[in-house]
Amino acid sequence: MDTDRMHRAAVASGPGPLLTAVEHLEQTPYADPLIRRLRQAVRAVPLGPVRDLLHGRPLGHPAHPLLVQIPIGTWVSAALLDLVPGRRGAAHILVGAGLAAAAPAAVAGWVDWAELPPEQARTGLVHALGNTAGVVLYASSFVARTRGRVWRGKALGMAGLATVGAAGALGGHLAYRQAAGANHAEQVAHQVRDGWHHLGAVAAFPVGRAVRARVDGVDVLVVRESGGTVHALSDRCAHMAGPLAEGEVADGCVRCPWHGSVFRLSDGWNVEGPATAPQPAFDTRIVDGHVEAKLQHFHHRRPPTG
16 A cells, blocks of 8 residues: 555544444443443342343353344344235234344343443443334334234334344444453463463462462463362453452352352353353462463363352
8 A cells, every 4th residue: 555545544544423423422421320220220130040041151152142133033024024015914923023022132131231341331221222112113013003003013113123223233332342242251262372381389379369370461360279279260251351360269169359250260160140151261280389370171171060
């Protein structure tokens, strides 16, 4: 690229008005008091083990993006059938099916949203409000179709689809630009070289206390047990990169201080959400009074027992 073209590209580069508006939304704190109240309300619902199911822990990734495929798919199909003469009944059924499927998708989304940091929570709130507006439009469409007001039902359905589409674009920004729901520890396997690495002298790791060390530039949580066994996990939580070394260590596990995910020290298994991915774990050994660590690979991990 010549100098003039590089200059033109530099002048023309930068976020457009749409992206600028979304980035402004991320940084605007006006809704934070409402977010705090909503977060407390969602966390207070006594879901028990169902909460982890809604997070998607058994899947190994968030359940919400999977669940939203059903209402979106049915509503897009209904919109296509609305354009075909004589398909009134089928489109009506699809709109109703989408409304039924929207409920579990919304619940899973709110459960995930309650464990997000401020910037993601602000975007997520507008995303949720947009989807709620879309559901209201589709519910109105369903009622209109039931009462025989077909054209009104079609128009409300198209408006609902446009609204859900706009909210979905915000959801994409939330997932891919802001990394909500992503595994924030996935890169560790690509950063740490194979083989044994020096962590420090055994005396540097007091029994029962979490200590932060480094391996190949990666922060590592180290815990030494009273029997001499040493455990090591990647320090940055897979959920939202919280510092595990600052968390509570108990019963062979560590709890993230940010959002409460619990990981087993022996192999990094995520025994409790909101984290849906296990924590990268290290094998350890003691050589001449010093602790060494080697990254565990997935096939070396024991099956989860809890």
